[in-house]
Amino acid sequence: MTLLKVGLIGCGRISDIYLKNCAAFDGLEITACASLDIGESRAKAAQHGVPKACEPAELLSDPDIDCVLNLTIPAAHADICRMALQSGKHVYSEKPFVTNLNDGREILELARTRGLLVGNAPDTFLGGRWQTVRKLLDSGVIGAPTGVSAFVPTHGVERHHPNPDFYYQEGGGPLLDLGPYYLTAMVFLLGPITRVAGMARKTFPERMIENGPRHGAMMPVEVDTHCLSMFEFDSGVIGQMMVSFDVWESETPRLEIYGEDGTICIPDPDPGDGANIFAGPVWYRTRAESRWTMRPRPEAPAEWCVAEIDHGYNWDARGIGLLDLAYAVRDGRPPRASGAMAYHVCEIMQGMLRSPEIGAFVNISSRCDVPDPLPQNFPESEG
Ligand SMILES: NC(=O)c1ccc[n+]([C@@H]2O[C@H](COP(=O)([O-])OP(=O)(O)OC[C@H]3O[C@@H](n4cnc5c(N)ncnc54)[C@H](O)[C@@H]3O)[C@@H](O)[C@H]2O)c1
Structure with missing residues (x-):
């Protein structure tokens, strides 16, 4: 049963493992893919049996897509997240979540006011x-x-x-x-x-x-x-x-x-x-x-x-965080690989980079909820 129809933006190196795993996960369906290069998007769609390849703008305005999977380069993450949310779609991105914290705060606030979810890699x-x-x-x-x-x-x-x-x-x-x-x-x-x-x-x-x-x-x-x-x-x-x-x-x-x-x-x-x-x-x-x-x-x-x-998912299960987000959407709970945790991690990393410039410790102001463990029998555990 499909829980979430997903549009992929970013058809580069890491997209193959997502496309392969999402096709195997019951609950996710990638219905379109887009990138800066329509030739690359078409090739990726053909290789993985995705029904449609198009420009990012067309994907974002497709009313049949519930969630954008953002596998663009780090400098483009924030813009794609914002556009996905503004188009009424949930969004799940590769890491790092954002390259500056203002973008991160704006994205989390946009999602909150629109009642949408933000998820982020890594889901390792x-x-x-x-x-x-x-x-x-x-x-x-x-x-x-x-x-x-x-x-x-x-x-x-x-x-x-x-x-x-x-x-x-x-x-x-x-x-x-x-x-x-x-x-x-x-x-x-x-x-x-x-x-x-x-x-x-x-x-x-x-x-x-x-x-x-x-x-x-x-x-x-x-x-x-x-x-x-x-x-x-x-x-x-x-x-x-x-x-x-x-x-x-x-x-x-x-x-x-x-x-x-x-x-x-x-x-x-x-x-x-x-x-x-x-x-x-x-x-x-x-x-x-x-x-x-x-x-x-x-x-x-x-x-x-x-x-x-011992525990499951002992293989390259990239995309498991997106599958968890699909259940989170269905059940009205936060995703485990959440935007809030990704923001906290970005603030930590920005602090680590700023500390040598100022020659001092940097206090971290954000906090996030610690995700629950993934049940051994996920996703059957979700009913
Ligand atoms: N390559 C890896 O092994 C790997 C592993 C884990 C995570 N990641 C992360 O995945 C993300 C993508 O990495 P990659 O190696 O696949 O990169 P890549 O350069 O191979 O592919 C990037 C894709 O994003 C598209 N893109 C870039 N800017 C865009 C924009 N503004 N609008 C629409 N599409 C845009 C490009 O056209 C291309 O299809 C990065 O954030 C990276 O950190 C990569």
């Missing part, structure tokens, strides 16, 4: 890996959380993305590109953040595209590409994060949560591979146990596995 926190971590935390395995560390060392995207320019322009950079995955997961796991500090640098003034038809072309770099931050949660937990496009190799890629009675570790949550961040093992080690326990651990003897803490 709804994947099996992060849901398993949440179950471990909620069950008290490591006791009260005290700290969190995330290390995300990469060497950028120019080796695999054919048009990587936007990653190095205003609205790009590793913090706005990779930060949302980790910060959204942290807010889901540990609650809202109250203050932040940061340091950042730009290592290379220009970079070479190393794949595709533009191989060898140089791109100017406008943004900081190696970013460190410290932050404090409402709960008193303190955290640190490194996100970089300047690191060739590292043994640190991991996210760890420290508690009074143990540690949870998510090894190598590689953001370059969406499947890897929805899926993959979770380790924990407690005061009482002298070795790491891994969940899920398919190679382990059955008696070592505790089925109730």
